[in-house]
Amino acid sequence: MDRRTFLQTTSLAGIAVAFSSQAMAEWKPRRPLNIIVPYKAGGGTDAYARAISAAAADRLPVPVVVVNKPGASGMTGAIAAASSKPDGNTIMLHSTGSFLLGSMLRDTKVGPFDGFKMIAQVGNLKACIAVPAGSPFKSVQDLVDAAKAAPGKLRWAHTGKGSTYHVSGQTFLNGLGLKAVDVPFKGGSAVRAAVLGEQVDFAVLGVQQGRGFEEKMHRLAVLADARDELAPDVPTFAELGFDIPIVSSPIIVYAPNGVDPEIISGIEAALAEIVAAPEFAKLVNTKGTLPLYRTGADAETAVRAMRESVTPVINALKGN
């Protein structure tokens, strides 16, 4: 941990503790808190829930239980969470990029703004653009030039139509007026394998997938406000002079509609404390990701902004 993060974490923790002692006074959980994760155990989103559970052990009077309900790209678990009893004992943690895009692309019963209230954000998954180590493209500019010279000739891999990384990649291409053939693969590691094996010219995938593969896969740019602390050498698109709307997947904890606002602010305060805990950071770091705390209101603003910026891409996807 460098000095800056250390300062950030400690100051955040200080604020959180001050807050929580007050807010948590009204929230006195008596039964275990169940977090529904709409993905399988062992994945990146699941890791956040497990980290919350581990860090909550010394901080909450009740255990936090992770319940995996995978299926229908995260929709099965979301529907189960939305229809659970709104007593504050059941909440949900979702990778909001795919949740939002899924609800925009399909006619779904629930969505980030539909059936849920955001409690707080605990992390963020960022997209990056990557090429094989032996690729002739050494920078985003090289890639853009090549795509301009031969429209529709380059091939790029992503994690599935309508996924966060597909939409971020398409946003990048649309923003610069480029055309390339997209090849969907199942999941981040399959996309990375396609890059390592030079099956594709480039790929858009989670920046965390590049960790440990720096020699074989070059990440040209990350789609975020600031550089990723675990990949400090990868510049942002903005630094390189590309103005691209940011599409990421915020990891957000939700409560089903109807939960008492006092309970929500109690859990919010508890999450602020948990996210600032060193063991939380340590656990999510093992997956190559970072903690990022935002209040429910701030998270909602950010997700609304993202919905605005992806609407044209989604409409184009729906059209074909």
Added chain:
Amino acid sequence: MDIFIGLATVLSSPALLGWIVSAAVVGMVVGAVPGLTASAAIAMLLPVTFYMDPLAALAFLYVIGKSGRYGGSIAAILFNTPGTAASAATQIDGYPLSQRGLSSKAMKVATVSSVIGDFTGEILLILGVGIIAAIALTLGPPELFAVYFAAFVVIGSVIGKSVVKGLASAALGVLIKMVGTDPISAAERYTFGSYELINGIGLVPLMIGMFVLAEVLSQMETRGAKIEKFDEPDSAEAKARNRLSWAEYKPCIPHVIRSSFIGAFIGMLPGLGSAIAAFVAYGEGKRRAKNPDEWGKGALEGIAAPEAANNAVSGPSMAPLLTLGIPGSTIGAILVGVFLIHGIQIGPTLFLTSRELVYSLFAAGLIGIAAYGLVGYFGASFVGRFIIKIPTDILYPMIFLTSFIAAYASRGSLFDVWVMVAAGVLGWLMKKLEFNPAAFVIAFVLAGGAEETFRQSLLLSDNGLLIFVTRPVALGFLLLGVLTVFIRARSLHREARAQALGDT
């Protein structure tokens, strides 16, 4: 030699040995119970391993994966129900043997073949992990599709008398697999607005229905009819019949060796997995067999070939997993999670940073194979004898109930129970009308991956279908598939002509 240091580490730790042996037993049990797969068990046990030492946690899960693939053969042989998709090929010959009262012998063949296949894969992994990883890297969607194509050919071997009905069954399997999300465009197909269908039909409830429930229904129909009764299973005569002699196993050896290498090669290819390996090995084994007519009616070689292949996958699939982070199977994907949870970064640098751990894990694999081999050889035949002793009017109601629980348990979904019931009725009807449930399930297992890799290949290709011709490994497997079909067609033709001549 790092592996000897690894073996020393493992053998000198009683706690670790305890974990390995318990993993061998747990894996066998979950593998044998239809509906409980090794990957489901690993996912369930994953949280437990958070509190274990990294080597113990990895060894535990790794060995469960191995013995689970083997355990699937127990149910396949005894009840005509593959415990896992990987043993679907084993039941083709395993169940007929069981019907003749030779289940213990069949299980011994399965055990010995699984152990040989698994050791072959593990040793190839230990000797050539770097080379395997390098090969795996050059293989993309076109090669994967070619292997799927070769695996499809096995359907030809399970088709019995009626070619048309067999092909129709396979086509129905493909059609049912189409339900869900299109792998490329993510459009919904045949979902009829139901979000339960977005993920498609689950393999586990489908298999349980098709094989277990359908079998129970057929038994109900023949109730009252005299049930085939084997002689007292504890009699000296039955024991003698179930003894496996060297002379009986000797013809299996070439099949086991060939299948071990087929399995090991398919293990290197990420994402294909044990079931595909077993199908390719069975098809190729039958093509080369001296007694192809006996295959499907209870040939010991027909058990040896797929069992050796599905276990040989285990070792080599670790190479792309560890060095490239490409999981070759669901089990592999979960193992990646375990590495990360314990703070070990998978990737090209793993052998520099955690060399000792990795070789200790391989050593644990070797010991785990021996453990499930011994438990299986003596234990499974005991289970086989025990099951045969249970009267069918008690056994089948129990199986009936278990099939409901198993269908529900795999994903905790009531919808899956309905799928299981529907598949059960369909399977029973298919059997009654002499359609082919095995061809249906094999087509179902293969269709998804084949479609995905085929369409990915076309997206990657500048010249359409020519991509398959220009890539040598892909071309090789495609030719193997075509050749098998051609030879099979010719032998069918010859049989038909011989019959026609005989009639006149």
